[in-house]
Amino acid sequence: MNKSKGKSRITTFLGPVESLESYVRAEWWREIFNANYLRTDGDVVDDNEITSKETESFISLMDISKDDIILDLCCGQGRHSVELAARGFKNLYGLDRSHYLINRAKKQSAKDGYSINFREGDARKLSYSTDTFDCIIIPGNSFGYFESCDDDKKVLLEVFRTLKPGGKLLLDVSDGDYLKENFTPRSWEWIDRNYFVCRERSLSSDNERLVTREVITHVSKGVIADQFYAERLYNPEMISSMLKECGFKNIRIHEPIITESQRMQDLGMMARRLIITSSVEKEWSPKKKQANKKRSVIVIMGDPELEDKVKPLCKFDDDDFKTISQLKDALSGLKNYKFTYVNSHKNLMSYLIKNKNRFEFALNLCDEGFSNDPKKELHIPALLEMLDIEYSGGNPQCLAYCYDKSLVRGIAKELDIPVPKAFMINPEDSSFIEFPIQFPIIVKPNFGDSGVGITKESICSDVNELQDAILNVRRISGAEKPILVEEFLNGKDISVGIIGNLPDEYIVLPVIEEDYSALPEDLPKVCGYEAKWDPESPYWNLKSIKADLPEDVLRFLTASCIRLYARLGCRDYARFDWRLDKNGTPRLLEANPNPGWCWDGHLAKMAGFAGMDYQDMLESIMISTEKRIFPDNEEIESKETPEMNPVTNLFPEELSL
Known part of the structure; x- marks a missing residue:
């Protein structure tokens, strides 16, 4: 060894x-x-x-x-x-x-x-x-x-x-x-x-x-x-x-x-x-007739009539409706598809059963989860699979894996991909005097996404702050849920996006990093709930910029994300969040199948640095889904995209930093 x-x-x-x-x-x-x-x-x-x-x-x-x-x-x-x-x-x-x-x-x-x-x-x-x-x-x-x-x-x-x-x-x-x-x-x-x-x-x-x-x-x-x-x-x-x-x-x-x-x-x-x-020696294969018919696609979204505990006011607001409007405008420009939108979860199952033969696949954009419950995000693809309806994005198993941060950490370690030092706090744990990592640390719910439970108070410098952060997470996520405590890394906060499917029909988007330069010095550099949901917070104005990283770090990130994409069973598109440690080594924080699809989200920002506008990004996801579902259809038009980050093979010498 x-x-x-x-x-x-x-x-x-x-x-x-x-x-x-x-x-x-x-x-x-x-x-x-x-x-x-x-x-x-x-x-x-x-x-x-x-x-x-x-x-x-x-x-x-x-x-x-x-x-x-x-x-x-x-x-x-x-x-x-x-x-x-x-x-x-x-x-x-x-x-x-x-x-x-x-x-x-x-x-x-x-x-x-x-x-x-x-x-x-x-x-x-x-x-x-x-x-x-x-x-x-x-x-x-x-x-x-x-x-x-x-x-x-x-x-x-x-x-x-x-x-x-x-x-x-x-x-x-x-x-x-x-x-x-x-x-x-x-x-x-x-x-x-x-x-x-x-x-x-x-x-x-x-x-x-x-x-x-x-x-x-x-x-x-x-x-x-x-x-x-x-x-x-x-x-x-x-x-x-x-x-x-x-x-x-x-x-x-x-x-x-x-x-x-x-x-x-x-x-x-x-x-x-x-x-x-x-x-x-063979005959020419019969030429397929060009199909002029548009593909009929059903778009499944969150339910604006139901409570949504992730959102600040527990309901859809003007920003949410603006985001939906931007999506519909972008999709309406895709010439090869006809879209039908459904957002009533009370009638979702009966609607799908009645109309399943009227569309060819589903665009699953319901990252809120069934009944706007994040724990039930996997229920949507599970329902689609039971009804034998093809769909975009991760399958139920993939979504279940990635909802559990500790599980993703274990898979990453199995693949020799670095993660921050960490330990778990179980519901029955009450004493935190001795633990295996040094301050500063970050306290986060083990289950969940969208920054829920991660705020500036999640960063702790001593045991008293740790106790307060644990109580806050238990208040938000429930006392019966485990809590993940990680070393807080103060290096660059970066994200890597992939659109497509392995082994060869995919692109790696330019890596982005969070720009904390406008943040007051006394606030911790973390992109959590406030940055995503609170317009009154100084975190709301955080910007994402193209990451300035050494070539060997970019190669390492790309290779590692491809391995994770394969191992976790991601499909069509995904995002991986990382943080650099004090030595400049990237350490995986989270894996996000079906990441935020909104016009101003991280995936759209990465696509922008690749020369793709919002409609281009959505079309690339659609084409990736279509090619996966209909692999023998040679008429699917590929979306031309600029050359992306170089991809390297996965081997010890290149994966070590």
Whole structure:
């Protein structure tokens, strides 16, 4: 166990192990293709001369023209795509599962002045239309990573679907028979003057995969990675049989690539590779008729006729009705949708049962909760699911998770994402003389959102203030509810927004921070209930500005939010709130699925910094929802948005600050 001083991430390093195979994770490929990968394999994958020779060979074998539409599938950092662009090829696409490598590909192609459409995605479910490409290449031994052969077949079936009739496939895969007889069980080599890598290999128990362990070490920092992976070993007969099974014709096995690198040390899986080409013989898929009909959408909102204890006067006021009016004005400008609004909760169930066939999905904007009860926010999607009605935003489980701040903290810690030090106060607790964190601290309800229970009095400097804050939270939230006590971080107060859905149809909006410069010095810097609901408070005038953060912090925030988005099951849009500690390390405060959709809310402010107006933001949420619900509908128009914050892959070195 190694714990770096000043860092929150703990990374486990192992000694000798009996079975390498038992340490391989099912989806090892999600975390391994990062900066360390470019170090250990850079003698091949970062060698321009090797890439140039391979690309020249591919062009010759495929007999492709510069006007052909080409997909570089599992493209890594895009080395073959960039080389093709340098040779005058115009219609280039690249897809890879690694955030980090796709980001590298985008930066490199932009630096070289090429227009290549790189995106992140899963090769088993391509986000391209049927009959799109003239040629698809899967280069650089990027086939055979999945645990099951069935997943490899899914990749080939997607290639078949997205190739045009007569389209061609080139597959570059390790020579399995050669590796079974010639793999090196143990090796080590210098990567450069500071890094060296030790490798250990063995065949899997079924003799079908080569299992590798890599221990990467820095001369002064020590071990920085200890990772295990396994790649399937295909021979010509196996790969030909699989291609035939997936419908490919004209299968040819060409002369293998014998790799030579400048280091000429351990080439591993790249030492000898099979090159297989094949083509697609099929009919063009029938063109779908353009649908002129607008989608009918029901918008579910809070009930203005009912009491709402979150609001200052316990009822909807002029600001609320202005917000609703702004929403309706913005949605009325979306040409592809027809909206019906419903806000009577007493009749909601009967209305939905009676009219469910009149609309195609629901836009769930009822963040007040059923009957304006925040505890019942999940009841709306639960009702929609019982009635088999598709809807926007988080499902009941996601909303339940994120309503519980302590639970979100636990999930974040499980993902090695930093959170403030904290402890819980249960309803039966009455003595607070000893507790595990130092003042100042912040006291907040464990359940809830919208800043309820968080005011300037929530920040405590001593035990007496703590006692008063606890009584105040119990008065607001109820004596039977647990209370979360966290260390109060005085660094930048920041938020990260995401619109879309993983793995590849999403954008990360520009990070914002709260501007406390106009706040009187004697008031604590906290964006709580007063900032959101009290126009007479000095907090009411707080502004959000684009965050000024170092690039490594932005990368860390982006990667962490994507992991949380996936783990919590967020859909379509979400917001994550963070605070920097005294060392500048971001620590997660809250996760907000279905965050505030209002015209002047945090999500709208982030969208504004991305060049999107309020209507653009709402349309992006609608399109994300529509693509998720109707994944096979190729007529959904994507919303063009500016390039967002760079996204990085999720791996120890990048996640540590």
